[in-house]
Amino acid sequence: MSTETLTIGKALNLGLRRAMEDDAKVVLMGEDIGRLGGVFRITDGLQKDFGEDRVVDTPLAEAGILGTAVGLAMRGYRPVCEIQFDGFVFPAYNQIVTQVAKIHARSRGKLAMPIVIRIPFGGGIGAVEHHSESPEAYFAHTAGLKVVAVSNPVDAYWGIQQAIAHPDPIVFLEPKRRYWEKAAVDTDATPDPLFASRVVRGGDDVTVLAYGPMVKTVLQAAEAVAEEGRSLEVIDLRTLSPLDLDPVFESVRRTGRCVVVHEAPVTLGLGAEIAARVTETCFYSLEAPVLRVGGYDTPYPPAKLEEEYLPDLDRVLDAVDRAMGF
Amino acid sequence: MSLSSVTTEVVDPIPGAEAPHLPQQPDLVQLLTPEGERVEHPEYSLSISDDELRGLYRDLVLVRRWDVEATALQRQGELGIWASLLGQEAAQIGAGRALQPDDMAFPTYREHGVAWTRGVDPLDVISLFRGVDNGGWDPVATHFNLYTVVIGAQTLHATGYAMGVQRDGAETAVLAFLGDGATSQGEVNESMIWAASFSAPVVFFCQNNQYAISVPLERQSRVPLYQRAAGFGFPGVRVDGNDVLAVLAVTRAALAAAREGQGPTFIEAFTYRMGAHTTSDDPTRYRLASELEEWKLRDPIARLKVHLSRSGIADHHFFDSVERAADELATRIRSGTVEMPDPPATAMFDSVYAEQTPHLAQQRAAFVAYHESFEGGER
Numbered sequence: 178m179s180t181e182t183l184t185i186g187k188a189l190n191l192g193l194r195r196a197m198e199d200d201a202k203v204v205l206m207g208e209d210i211g212r213l214g215g216v217f218r219i220t221d222g223l224q225k226d227f228g229e230d231r232v233v234d235t236p237l238a239e240a241g242i243l244g245t246a247v248g249l250a251m252r253g254y255r256p257v258c259e260i261q262f263d264g265f266v267f268p269a270y271n272q273i274v275t276q277v278a279k280i281h282a283r284s285r286g287k288l289a290m291p292i293v294i295r296i297p298f299g300g301g302i303g304a305v306e307h308h309s310e311s312p313e314a315y316f317a318h319t320a321g322l323k324v325v326a327v328s329n330p331v332d333a334y335w336g337i338q339q340a341i342a343h344p345d346p347i348v349f350l351e352p353k354r355r356y357w358e359k360a361a362v363d364t365d366a367t368p369d370p371l372f373a374s375r376v377v378r379g380g381d382d383v384t385v386l387a388y389g390p391m392v393k394t395v396l397q398a399a400e401a402v403a404e405e406g407r408s409l410e411v412i413d414l415r416t417l418s419p420l421d422l423d424p425v426f427e428s429v430r431r432t433g434r435c436v437v438v439h440e441a442p443v444t445l446g447l448g449a450e451i452a453a454r455v456t457e458t459c460f461y462s463l464e465a466p467v468l469r470v471g472g473y474d475t476p477y478p479p480a481k482l483e484e485e486y487l488p489d490l491d492r493v494l495d496a497v498d499r500a501m502g503f
Numbered sequence: 504m505s506l507s508s509v510t511t512e513v514v515d516p517i518p519g520a521e522a523p524h525l526p527q528q529p530d531l532v533q534l535l536t537p538e539g540e541r542v543e544h545p546e547y548s549l550s551i552s553d554d555e556l557r558g559l560y561r562d563l564v565l566v567r568r569w570d571v572e573a574t575a576l577q578r579q580g581e582l583g584i585w586a587s588l589l590g591q592e593a594a595q596i597g598a599g600r601a602l603q604p605d606d607m608a609f610p611t612y613r614e615h616g617v618a619w620t621r622g623v624d625p626l627d628v629i630s631l632f633r634g635v636d637n638g639g640w641d642p643v644a645t646h647f648n649l650y651t652v653v654i655g656a657q658t659l660h661a662t663g664y665a666m667g668v669q670r671d672g673a674e675t676a677v678l679a680f681l682g683d684g685a686t687s688q689g690e691v692n693e694s695m696i697w698a699a700s701f702s703a704p705v706v707f708f709c710q711n712n713q714y715a716i717s718v719p720l721e722r723q724s725r726v727p728l729y730q731r732a733a734g735f736g737f738p739g740v741r742v743d744g745n746d747v748l749a750v751l752a753v754t755r756a757a758l759a760a761a762r763e764g765q766g767p768t769f770i771e772a773f774t775y776r777m778g779a780h781t782t783s784d785d786p787t788r789y790r791l792a793s794e795l796e797e798w799k800l801r802d803p804i805a806r807l808k809v810h811l812s813r814s815g816i817a818d819h820h821f822f823d824s825v826e827r828a829a830d831e832l833a834t835r836i837r838s839g840t841v842e843m844p845d846p847p848a849t850a851m852f853d854s855v856y857a858e859q860t861p862h863l864a865q866q867r868a869a870f871v872a873y874h875e876s877f878e879g880g881e882r
């Protein structure tokens with residue numbers, strides 16, 4: 178067994194390195210990912226070791242990054258595209274939604290699109306406009322795309338390798354404000370499957386769902402109410418499309434209460450879909466409506482207000498109280 | 504102009520691209536050499552009073568001081584980030600001072616010097632980088648659009664605005680700012696196609712500061728940027744971006760042509776980003792210190808100072824007074840920044856729509872009630 182303590186950022190870096198060693202067809206592309214190693218240094222050192230042909234500093238054009246990735250994929254390559262910040266994926270949105278997502282269906286399976294789109298997402302870093310977005314619902318809403326969000330170094334290390342090896346296009350969301358969070362990663366372990374949710378804390382009173390950066394917040398909330406004798410079951414969704422809700426249904430049947438937490442605005446966010454499915458499947462077990470905690474239906478605010486905008490421990494507990502109050 | 508026929512004694516500003524360095528570029532419009540010598544250009548003359556010359560110097564020094572102060576404020580935790588204009592003062596002041604009051608400018612996020620020439624209060628720019636708002640100035644009153652962070656998007660807005668000007672039959676020109684990296688964006692190329700097709704009165708002002716964060720120009724273009732304009736069907740000109748006089752002359756001419764109905768021009772201001780991309784960036788990872796040293800010899804402020812003192816247009820009394828004004832500005836920026844109040848939390852709900860929706864109004868009310876429930880300590 179070889180265990181290393183890694184940050185999420187370093188775990189991604191090591192995972193990318195492994196994937197590139199395992200498969201010579203893996204090509205990384207993005208703005209400033211080569212010599213600079215990316216603005217978050219996720220690709221640090223990879224261009225030096227794998228060369229400029231495999232770690233490509235692209236022109237400043239996101240439609241170009243995704244559009245050429247399609248062509249490279251058609252030639253048998255496995256492009257791993259870095260979008261520098263969530264808010265800058267939109268020039269590529271056309272390529273992702275009208276092409277990347279649909280080519281497999283359009284070609285009746287003749288063309289696979291093993292493309293990974295890495296996006297640092299979410300807020301909490303005190304940034305200016307467009308650097309703190311949570312665009313996951315746009316992608317989860319699009320048939321043909323798969324969407325995963327990692328919350329910890331272990332999933333970062335394995336998840337990026339699993340995503341690259343996977344035959345379908347995957348939007349791979351990285352919780353940018355948690356890049357520096359550390360955990361022990363056993364690099365010889367057998368990883369959990371990519372498209373599976375995970376119970377990360379057992380409990381009886383309320384089932385609380387989260388993914389990406391909010392998992393830590395929800396775990397802190399669970400810790401805080403444990404002192405008051407309340408027990409939350411926390412599930413890290415991990416995969417947003419497809420959703421893996423069987424463990425959620427199983428949990429809600431026991432607790433009768435469910436709260437979904439994400440940074441993205443609540444309206445038509447992942448929570449809306451989950452609430453509908455939980456209600457459809459667990460209707461007779463529910464003691465309270467499924468509640469959502471998320472960003473407000475406003476543009477992501479200037480940094481001085483982001484603490485007010487982002488769900489925090491108190492807002493999670495407020496929802497837990499409301500769920501218990503029914 | 505041939506790219507390869509040029510001798511380079513000075514460090515090649517675009518590593519590997521064999522780009523010509525400034526003094527030997529035959530197509531480069533220059534009116535003031537790096538040594539401070541006033542030279543003439545056959546196509547671009549500039550008649551300028553001594554007062555105006557001193558004014559330009561004052562502008563350059565003040566915006567640099569503003570920039571230095573903002574960088575220091577960021578280091579001290581007062582700003583989230585700062586995008587420095589260091590080295591690009593002449594490009595921005597020259598372009599900004601070429602504008603007529605009714606002209607409209609569309610900046611990126613780095614045009615603090617142009618903001619200055621439009622009368623924008625530096626604190627209204629600082630507030631964006633402090634995270635208080637997305638820019639505190641009035642884009643309509645100042646004829647200076649809010650900063651656009653998404654690379655290149657503003658070039659289309661500028662073109663559309665120019666199309667509006669054209670429909671109105673107004674004597675107005677539009678100045679669209681962009682960086683060298685931005686020239687790769689599809690939207691920027693679309694804006695040039697639109698501007699050409701409709702002969703819109705817009706001038707594209709590209710500050711080629713040689714880098715898009717870490718990526719050198721050669722990754723964006725195989726030809727000098729100003730030559731791209733020909734492919735779109737309008738004139739392109741390369742100007743010494745560190746020569747405020749040449750930038751002023753070239754931009755004035757292009758804006759005048761636009762106002763007269765001659766359509767767009769692309770200006771490549773050849774300059775250098777002397778600082779980091781932003782305060783979050785570490786340029787030692789991708790460029791050599793020697794490159795910066797070479798560019799320091801072409802400093803935009805030093806050359807004007809030499810010219811002003813050699814020609815007797817300004818003496819030490821003048822230079823001292825500018826220093827004092829810079830000190831005062833820095834003091835005002837510092838105190839204005841540290842004393843800047845945080846916005847009210849409800850601000851985020853208040854201008855999302857021109858006509859507020861019932862749903863958002865309700866969300867706002869719930870937000871207020873929730874926060875009031877904490878008042879006076881624990882809930």
Ligand SMILES: Cc1ncc(C[n+]2csc(CCOP(=O)(O)OP(=O)(O)O)c2C)c(N)n1
Nearest residue numbers: 208265652653654682683684685714715716
């Ligand atoms: C669409 C988009 N993609 C990526 C970014 C991130 N980014 C911010 S500045 C920058 C480089 C811009 O270079 P350039 O256009 O040359 O302007 P400069 O910053 O040098 O003034 C990048 C990639 C962005 N802001 N917008």
